[in-house]
Amino acid sequence: MPTRPTTRPSRSWVPMRPDHPFGPQTLPYGSFTGPDSLPHVGVAIGDHILDVTVAWRMLAVTDEDLFAAGSLDRFLAAGPATWSHVRTALIEWLCDASYRESVSPFLLPAHDVSMLLPFTVADYADFYASEHHAANLGRMFRPGSKPLTPNWKHMPIGYHGRAGTVVVSGTPVIRPRGQRRSAAGDVTVGPSLRLDIEAELGFVVGVPTAMGETVALDDFDSHVFGVCLVNDWSARDLQAWEYVPLGPFLGKSFATSVSPWVVPLSALRSARVAPPPRDPKPVPYLDDSQEAAWGLDVRLEVALNGTTISEPGFAQMYWTAAQQLAHMTVNGARLRTGDLFASGTISGPTKDSRGSLIELTWNGLEPLTVPGGRRTFLEDGDEVVITATAPGPAGTRVGLGEVRGTVLPPPAPPARSGAPSAHEGTR
Structure with missing residues (x-):
């Protein structure tokens, strides 16, 4: 592991409180x-x-x-x-x-x-790197089977999202519409009834690669500039109906919020930690046992309508961002300046460290009590704020700022022949 700096950065002459997370140790x-x-x-x-x-x-x-x-x-x-x-x-x-x-x-x-938005988002990919998150969803949706799919511990699982709907913190999130299937098997079209959040970290690519080039684990910080916060909003009912066989599509593509500040990797040297043990041992291009691994001790806080509902820790993520980048390029796919890839939902082993509502309410069976009433999934007008900090040198804290979003109701569906569709659902 890298040697941790032991000296505090020089104090700034800019007036601020001594423990400010945006002190000279951060400079996002x-x-x-x-x-x-x-x-x-x-x-x-x-x-x-x-x-x-x-x-x-x-x-x-x-x-x-x-x-x-x-x-x-x-x-x-x-x-x-x-x-x-x-x-x-x-x-x-x-x-x-x-x-x-x-x-x-x-x-x-x-x-x-x-x-x-601090940079032009070239491509957007999202991973599924938390063993706790993946296992929780496996237990919900595949009871009686092994929680993880057979490939999960062999490679970072991910999907390509929609770069054009990545928005800066504070941009309202309009409730998405789409197809959903009821428990009785009826298919309707309408606003999502199970709108969720995902607390994540995003990694911003600076230096591009050519087609056919791969990025080794030890070249991670030669290409990735820094880190931001991500809320990958998810319409769970749309996602559940569409994801077989090709994975997330409309349930994920309507909005992804990012923090306005990108914290350079150089500010996170004191936050680097060893990732959890991996079993089985990763294949060679993913094997970081001989590298200075890129586990990060970033601690997040998720608030819904002003009440903290979760405190996930990134240090427990099974796959690191360096492994995600190595996997993303192993087939020769090129990187472009402004590529953004996200970690996937950050969840821990305890209920108060789960990074999504589907986990916090166990698929809606255990509602949360917050200002505005009980919640299984998000209601119109709900505001979600995700913040995070990491250890800095000499006891300081590095701040990652916040990513904030408020849910707005969907617009009225377009009229057809002067009458609403018989299949239009209601909330």
Whole structure:
């Protein structure tokens, strides 16, 4: 395992409380609407945002247009040497008091800006990497059989999602419509009645690959820039009817929310831990027993209408992000800058560490009590907020921010011949 840093990053001259999760140990990157109503790249520091688009142009000595477009796209593609160079410069600007006068004009109060999707999502894939989550669903839907499918411990299971419906935190989530089948076997069309959440981490690809190229485990951080929070909203009734034989489709493709901040992998060095033991031993391209494995001690909190309902821990995930990337490219599939792949639902061994409502309520049989009443699945108007932190150097905490979303009712179905469909379901 990598050596953990033992020294605290320099204290910043930017006013903030000492335990702020967006201190100089973190410095996450995002995109926001600036005073000129144009997109700008920003870095969070305490309760402020450094306007990097303007500051880099004014203060940097190389590549002054690196952040000019207002998104992270060009920066992500630039690769590890540039990522390191920029982070070193930012730490110096924000921690060396001699820069206070020149940098202060580029600091904005965080509450005064509107956050944007920080990068162009090229492709989106979602995995199924928690043994606890997979086993819980297996027990629900395949009682009397082994909880895990025969392939589950041999490779990271995943599916390709829809990049065009990845949205930034705070974007409302419209309840999806589609086909569903009742217990009696009737097929209807209408709004999902079993709308769920999935608390996940997302990994953002910077450096692309060519067709036919693979990414080995020890090359993970040469291609992946950083981590964000993900809520992979799921319509369980649509999913249950459609997923055989090709897997998730409309039950997953309507919305995936991501946090506005991308935390660089370099900020998570102190969070790296060994993953759980694997049995059987993974095949060679997935075998990280001789590598500095990429287990991460990230602790999430899921709140529904202001009440914490779960506290999942990412350290228990069976498959790491490095293994997911190695598997995703083993067939020669190319990576593109802005590819996003998510971990899958993060769940632990206890009820209060389950990362989805289908697990927390055991498929609706054990409702939760939250402000607004009892819940099995989400109702219109419900707000879900997922937050997370990880260990930083010398006892600090690295913040991953939050991913937030509120459920809105679906629009009225389109009229046909002046009358609603006989098959249109109701909530």
